[in-house]
Amino acid sequence: xxSGETANSSPAHHAARAADGxxxxxxxxxxxxxxxxxxxxxxxxxxxxxxxxxxETSGAVIQSGVGLVEIASETGLVSSxxxxxxxxxxxxxxxxxxxxxxxxxxxxxPEPRMAAYAGVPLLATQGDRLGVLSVADHQPRAWTADDLAxxxxxxxxxxxxxxxxxxxxxxxxxxxxxxxARHALKRxxxxxAKTFSLSPLILTITSAADGRxxxxxxxxxxxxxxxxxxxxxxxxxxxxxxxxxxDREQGLQALRNNQSISNVEAEFRMRNGQVMTALCxxxxxxxxxxxxxxxxLNDISERKRAEDILQRYQLLSERARDIVLFVRxxxxxxxxxxxxxxxxGYDRDTLLSxxxxxxxxxxxxxxxxxxxxxxxxxxxxxxxxxxRRDGSTFPVEVSSxxxxxGGERVLLSILRDITDRKRLERQKDEFIAVASHELKTPLTSxxxxxxxxxxxxxxxxxxxxxxxxxxxxQQIDKLTELVNDLLDVxxxxxxxxxxxxxxxxxxxxxxQIVADIQPTADAHGIVIEGDLATPVxxxxxxxxxxxxxxxxxxxxYSPGADTVIVRLEDTPDQVIVSVQDFGIGIPPSDQAKIFDxxxxxxxxxxxxxxxxxxxxxxxxxxxRRHGGQLWVISEPGRGSTFTFSLPKHLAATxxxxx
Amino acid sequence: xxxxxxxxxxDPSIAEAISLTLEDEGYTVQTLHDGKKVWDKVDLWTPDVxxxxxxxxxxxxxxxxxxxxxxxxxxxxPIVISSAHPHGASMAQEAGADEFLPKPFDISxxxxxxxxxxxxx
Numbered sequence: 001x002x003s004g005e006t007a008n009s010s011p012a013h014h015a016a017r018a019a020d021g022x023x024x025x026x027x028x029x030x031x032x033x034x035x036x037x038x039x040x041x042x043x044x045x046x047x048x049x050x051x052x053x054x055x056e057t058s059g060a061v062i063q064s065g066v067g068l069v070e071i072a073s074e075t076g077l078v079s080s081x082x083x084x085x086x087x088x089x090x091x092x093x094x095x096x097x098x099x100x101x102x103x104x105x106x107x108x109x110p111e112p113r114m115a116a117y118a119g120v121p122l123l124a125t126q127g128d129r130l131g132v133l134s135v136a137d138h139q140p141r142a143w144t145a146d147d148l149a150x151x152x153x154x155x156x157x158x159x160x161x162x163x164x165x166x167x168x169x170x171x172x173x174x175x176x177x178x179x180x181a182r183h184a185l186k187r188x189x190x191x192x193a194k195t196f197s198l199s200p201l202i203l204t205i206t207s208a209a210d211g212r213x214x215x216x217x218x219x220x221x222x223x224x225x226x227x228x229x230x231x232x233x234x235x236x237x238x239x240x241x242x243x244x245x246x247d248r249e250q251g252l253q254a255l256r257n258n259q260s261i262s263n264v265e266a267e268f269r270m271r272n273g274q275v276m277t278a279l280c281x282x283x284x285x286x287x288x289x290x291x292x293x294x295x296x297l298n299d300i301s302e303r304k305r306a307e308d309i310l311q312r313y314q315l316l317s318e319r320a321r322d323i324v325l326f327v328r329x330x331x332x333x334x335x336x337x338x339x340x341x342x343x344x345g346y347d348r349d350t351l352l353s354x355x356x357x358x359x360x361x362x363x364x365x366x367x368x369x370x371x372x373x374x375x376x377x378x379x380x381x382x383x384x385x386x387x388r389r390d391g392s393t394f395p396v397e398v399s400s401x402x403x404x405x406g407g408e409r410v411l412l413s414i415l416r417d418i419t420d421r422k423r424l425e426r427q428k429d430e431f432i433a434v435a436s437h438e439l440k441t442p443l444t445s446x447x448x449x450x451x452x453x454x455x456x457x458x459x460x461x462x463x464x465x466x467x468x469x470x471x472x473x474q475q476i477d478k479l480t481e482l483v484n485d486l487l488d489v490x491x492x493x494x495x496x497x498x499x500x501x502x503x504x505x506x507x508x509x510x511x512q513i514v515a516d517i518q519p520t521a522d523a524h525g526i527v528i529e530g531d532l533a534t535p536v537x538x539x540x541x542x543x544x545x546x547x548x549x550x551x552x553x554x555x556x557y558s559p560g561a562d563t564v565i566v567r568l569e570d571t572p573d574q575v576i577v578s579v580q581d582f583g584i585g586i587p588p589s590d591q592a593k594i595f596d597x598x599x600x601x602x603x604x605x606x607x608x609x610x611x612x613x614x615x616x617x618x619x620x621x622x623x624r625r626h627g628g629q630l631w632v633i634s635e636p637g638r639g640s641t642f643t644f645s646l647p648k649h650l651a652a653t654x655x656x657x658x
Numbered sequence: 659x660x661x662x663x664x665x666x667x668x669d670p671s672i673a674e675a676i677s678l679t680l681e682d683e684g685y686t687v688q689t690l691h692d693g694k695k696v697w698d699k700v701d702l703w704t705p706d707v708x709x710x711x712x713x714x715x716x717x718x719x720x721x722x723x724x725x726x727x728x729x730x731x732x733x734x735x736p737i738v739i740s741s742a743h744p745h746g747a748s749m750a751q752e753a754g755a756d757e758f759l760p761k762p763f764d765i766s767x768x769x770x771x772x773x774x775x776x777x778x779x
Contacts, residue, residue: 436744437741437742437743439742440742440761440762441742444672444675444761444762445671445672445674447763448675448676448679448762448763449675451765452678452679487744498745500748
């Protein structure tokens with residue numbers, strides 16, 4: 001093999017590679033260097049063949065050779081080389097064979113072209129066998145002492161070279177290992193740094209020695225409000241992070257005992273004073289040989305808040321005295337509170353297997369479906385009757401509204417047992433009825449007797465007695481009015497003012513009342529202006545009561561005037577009736593109050609104009625219940641105009657008033 | 659002999675006042691203060707018109723009216739219900755009364771109502 005050829009093309013080298021199987025030897029033992037030695041051995045000893053074999057784990061392997069190329073295919077030559085090389089390795093001594101041909105050991109594989117062999121071991125400084133330097137000739141040759149010395153010199157140099165190479169190889173391998181380890185560490189560090197900085201959890205590293213913060217991540221900055229610069233070098237205590245110092249003490253104690261703590265709930269104070277609830281985990285780690293504490297805080301404030309709110313609502317629902325039901329649109333009950341269980345007498349499981357149709361006292365499903373549709377829309381408040389497990393029924397007021405819950409459309413219904421309220425309403429009704437009866441019965445007989453007396457007096461033609469009787473009757477009528485007003489107020493207060501709606505002619509009504517009242521108002525002329533084209537819908541008696549009230553007031557409070565004007569007006573939406581007098585008027589400060597219950601104008605007029613002050617309160621209530629308004633425009637000394645409006649759209653629903 | 663009017667009212671004063679008013683106009687009047695006695699009286703006396711109060715202690719005028727209107731023998735007798743009850747008018751209608759007379763009333767109104775009923779009887 002000519003020197004200068006690339007080592008990789010050498011079959012011997014291929015063999016070495018195959019045997020070693022690694023890249024390390026190749027890189028640290030450049031074949032070129034060994035080739036120079038084999039070349040030199042060949043030239044100095046004047047032999048055609050020379051080779052260096054190196055002992056590896058698999059045995060001696062020819063690393064470099066000269067003159068072996070042309071006979072490489074003749075395996076016998078290589079085999080005999082190996083044979084002698086192995087002998088050198090085994091003996092650890094030079095092997096000098098002047099004529100190899102008679103050697104019995106190679107008789108089996110006659111080697112016509114190798115006739116003499118000389119090999120010396122390559123030994124390390126410590127005596128370790130590194131390999132063998134071999135030379136061979138085609139002719140038998142008597143090896144001289146000079147030959148041997150030369151070989152041994154060469155061997156020493158090669159050994160030194162190999163030893164150096166091996167050492168360097170080991171060094172390099174070690175270096176590479178270190179490098180790999182460093183890379184791995186680097187990767188691990190990078191990973192840690194990335195994790196540290198990008199973690200959605202709060203991460204801090206504190207020195208175990210003094211508790212000062214060495215590092216904090218971005219989440220720490222974002223959640224606590226402290227910047228990195230503010231935090232580093234300070235302790236969590238200095239930052240006032242721990243809300244309860246006891247938590248910190250316990251955490252530290254656990255850390256000392258176990259070297260780590262895991263998911264301990266604690267509260268922390270943020271820079272802005274807000275409190276964060278977090279699960280705290282910590283572990284003692286070593287950084288640069290120093291013990292440090294890696295702390296992880298998982299902010300669960302939101303979850304905590306959500307849990308608190310949930311708990312609050314659960315409590316609210318469970319402890320509520322009202323029945324709370326969650327109902328699916330198909331009527332199925334999916335949630336019920338304790339009040340529901342008690343009210344209906346079913347256990348929870350049974351209740352949750354029922355439908356709202358099972359709880360309603362007999363009523364059509366069409367009606368329920370319509371109510372559910374309205375509840376789902378804008379919410380609904382209505383009264384109905386529900387049925388208990390034992391079949392008994394009770395009145396309920398239902399407030400129901402639709403809501404999205406877990407992606408499902410449900411109705412949230414709050415039901416109140418109104419048995420007591422109903423009883424109270426009945427009692428109020430009864431009271432009003434009894435009071436009405438008890439108060440009016442004596443008035444009834446007093447009035448009849450007064451009238452019977454008048455008939456007799458008329459026959460006796462006793463004028464003064466007739467006048468006294470007039471007074472008596474007037475007082476009975478006045479007392480009757482007061483009783484009626486008080487009863488009306490009771491009804492309004494009890495919410496029991498019932499209106500009977502029907503279409504009627506308001507114009508006729510006004511004319512009738514004016515005709516009735518005109519004879520008693522001898523100083524005033526009552527004038528009717530305007531007209532109404534359409535009938536109105538409402539309670540004729542009650543609206544008449546309002547008109548009468550306004551007219552009697554007008555007459556009463558305009559003693560010096562001689563006219564009262566009633567105006568009727570038709571607008572597209574409303575009918576408007578106003579009563580104008582030219583009397584004493586009402587001070588601006590009192591104008592809003594005169595519609596209040598029991599309000600009476602203060603001062604001297606109190607004595608001048610007696611009464612309970614209920615008329616305008618009742619009138620405004622009656623008009624309000626019809627969906628209209630009653631108001632006044634007045635100027636003291638010039639008179640007042642009371643006006644009420646009634647909406648025309650009531651005509652659409654004549655049978656029901658709110 | 660004038661038309662026979664039966665006045666049923668647990669308030670003696672009202673019963674007397676009505677009675678006097680009607681007698682003055684030539685009617686024959688009998689009064690009862692106890693609703694339970696109406697049946698006997700109706701059997702024996704067969705009035706032309708009955709004037710009933712609604713709220714009588716122990717007995718409801720509406721119940722009397724309803725039963726009178728249920729019985730073949732008494733169905734044709736006109737009934738006037740007179741009451742100070744807030745819902746007297748509708749109660750009278752429900753009970754099947756022919757007329758309603760709110761208390762207190764003018765005697766002229768009483769006489770009108772009774773005259774109408776007596777005429778139809």
